[in-house]
Amino acid sequence: MKQHPLCSDCEDKITPMDLPIPAGLKKEWSTCESRRQFLGRTGKVLGWASLATLFGEASFRHLAFASSNSQQAGSASKNLGLPHFAPKAKRAIYLFMSGAPPQVDLFDYKPGLAAQFDKDMPASVRGNQQLTGMTAGQARFPVAPAHWPFNQHGQTGTWISDLLPYTARMVDDLTFIKSTNTDAINHEPAIMLMNTGNMNVGKPCLGAWLAYGLGSMNDNLPTFVVLQTKTNAKENNQPVSSRLWSSGFLSSEFSGVGLRSVGDPVLYLQDPAGVDRDVRRKMLDAVEEINRQTLAEVGDPETNSRIAQYEMAFRMQSSVPELTDLSKEPDSTWELYGQDAKEPGTFAYNCLLARRMAERGVRFTQVYKRGWDVHDNAVGMLPVLCKETDQGAYALITDLKRRGLLDDTLVIWAGEFGRTVYSQGGLSQENYGRDHHPRCFTTWMAGAGVRPGVAYGETDDYSYNVVKDPVHVRDFNATILHCLGIDHNKFTYEFQGLRQKLTSPVEAFVVKGILA
């Protein structure tokens, strides 16, 4: 009879367990349930059950409680020795510009392009790059200079497009990375790569890694919160999904908690009519007990996550209404964020919430703004997109700064890639479109850990290739981890026989040039 590969009774034969296979993989295999293990354990469970009745109920309960406690210590509060070194930033706020903002129109000033209007971009610039299906068939690649003028701002004299009058006011506080580059040319793989360090689904995202590694600063609120901005139907909205804030192979208690942009921030957070706080507590206690029994029996760490999440939800019943109650905000808040911020779901509102969460100890807040995918009608849509986001981002930085929070908060502004300098579709004096461009895009950071007033990296005259100090997505993420006191190479989690990390598999480097 052919032996089951996971059979641990060797019967003089070599089993897979004797092979030179990584210990981690063997460990994982050994936890998988084989038929024999199942039958064996059923017998044990029956034995324990009869023993428990003999000893009496009390002792059994004690036993289950002890085992669940040790389980808990094993997952959430495990001592990982983090942060590796004294961090500059305690928390981070990530403003994610989904759809990819065009660097040529906003930050990457190329004065020489004006003279190149409607001239073909030299083939040598593009090299042998494979374009997207959307423009690969184009007969020519006419250069589309930025439609809006650029001006110098701040004491650093940074060039910023007139599209971003608010960003222009804070250039001295920002750290621009003009040489960010990525491997993917389409939205889904690129946005996965940006968030999880891998184009494929299944890896934990940055926020989940941080929640796992650094833990919570406030037990009453989630460690990692995702805020989605209301979509504008006129914009070309690429989907964002919970894959982007997933905990991947980490325990699901580390995944991002999404606050809804419309209606109640968290559904069913209010107790239903007739159920008061005490009743709710009793119900949760009962559920928890059942869950603990399951945990003691099966030992699945996900049960622990479930228990933790029920408890979190209960605490959020009081903490979230307090978080989203903006009635006590002083007038200066509305002057800064604009009246838009009073409407839930706008970008400015989310920025304000992000500030409130920073105050309340949320470790990582990610604000998604969709709609930057300007394949056509860039001239029509960019002013709308910039107006929606410019003031909110400025207000967030300014607000954090004046409240003394920017000293220990890192703010990140990034999309998943850049956009081409050549026009997609027809180019006219009035309008153009821009296709996806992974070779370079501009991102910025501000606050704890990074040098303000710096522009890092350079692109060529067409804002097409990086010519100095490239920053790959992996380097970008490694740098974010560094600001939070984490050595990205040491921060690993063993899974599938590999020491997985946010920045694997190719070696990543912290961008020293932007560190404070």
Add this chain to the structure above:
Amino acid sequence: MSFAAKGLHAASDVLRRARLIPRVWIGTAFAGVSIALLPFFSPLDGKPHADFLQFLGRFHPLLVHLPIGLILLLPLLEFLGVKRPAMREAAGFVLQIALATCILTVIFGVLLAYASGEIGTTVTRHMRGGILLAIELSLCLMVRSSLLAAQRSRVYFGLLGVVLITLTWTAHEGGSLTHGSDYLTRYMPSTLRRFIAPSAVASHPNSFFARHIYTVLDTKCVACHGTNKEQGGLQLDSYESLMAGGKDGVVIVPRNPDGSLLLKKVTLPPTDPHFMPAEGRAPLTPDEIARIRAWILAGASPIATSVPGIFIAEDREEAPPPVGDYNAIMGEIRQMQQSQGAKLVPVSANPADGLILRTTDVAGSFDDEQLAKFQDFAPFIVEAELARTAVTDAGVETLSQYKNLRALHLEGTAVSGRTLGKLSSLTQLSYLNLSGTKVTSDALLPLKNMPKLRHLYLFNTPAELTSAAETNARSAQ
């Protein structure tokens, strides 16, 4: 022949020679006097003169080493001459040549200073030294024969000693002119340097100007544009003289780097005749130029300690002293957390980084009494997050015992500021957040002298309004 007779013979021989030359005597005296009068014929007026004179004058640094070598050789020969008369005879000849080259060098040197229009205290001192040396040498030549003949060589040797001292001093002044006055001390071990008086530094030693602009000017420019030498009437050795400019006008226009002559000159192509630093001295590095540009753009302030966009490694705040290892009391820390709700969180895996007192999730109920219970852990706590807690002025007094505290969050508390003075004992405190409290600007006065307190936040406080009003009043002036 006995040794004494030999010496006597040699001495009489020398004496005979000396008698032969009263004419040399007169000529020497004449040369000395005319050298002394040289500066009156060509006074250093700070204006450039005929190019031809300068062409000749530029051989001064070349010629100068000739008399130096000969003068150094002189005492050696005289000393050896005690035993070997041939050496002594040679010494006389060397002395004559030394005097001749010395006079020539002085003439060329004066020509150089006169024609190039260099003035300054070091230039004057160097010139006077050269002239003095020439006079001393002529004196030596005049008295040498007779003194040696009269067996009074001690006087002559004393005179030679004075010559050597004058030579050293003059040569040093000359070296300061070409290499800069700190050429010798720049890389001197700090233990030695303590004995030397510090060079003139701006009145704000911590300012960006003092640390990063002055140092560049000092190494690259002051050799020619300082009190020693004032090429172009420009002195770059202090903030005031830098801003005053030179004969061509102002060299620094605040907020306008492109209109600032100084920056223009150092960024010209190196082949340009107006490129600075001139005469093949080390040009400014791109880094140094960037610093100067950013500093001018930011207003060219003599006080500002930082300039946006410019970061220099040594500017970073020095690391605070490590705290003790708290691992020994980890058990008590855990116990404390369980009983109080507030947490003591390690800053990092390294215990020397200390602990954070975190009250975020129990903020509403955390008060002075609870804070007092953390007293035992005070030496390990480097950051106290007490925002929106019920901590009051009494709690602030407790906090004055937290000797290693670097950051203190008191935003949104009922702290009135009455007891803030107590915090001045916290020598490591660099961050204090009082936003949203009722603190007034008067309550902050005791914090003025805290050395490390760099980040003070007063958003939404009465103090903020006062300071804003002050700023407005200042800008209105």
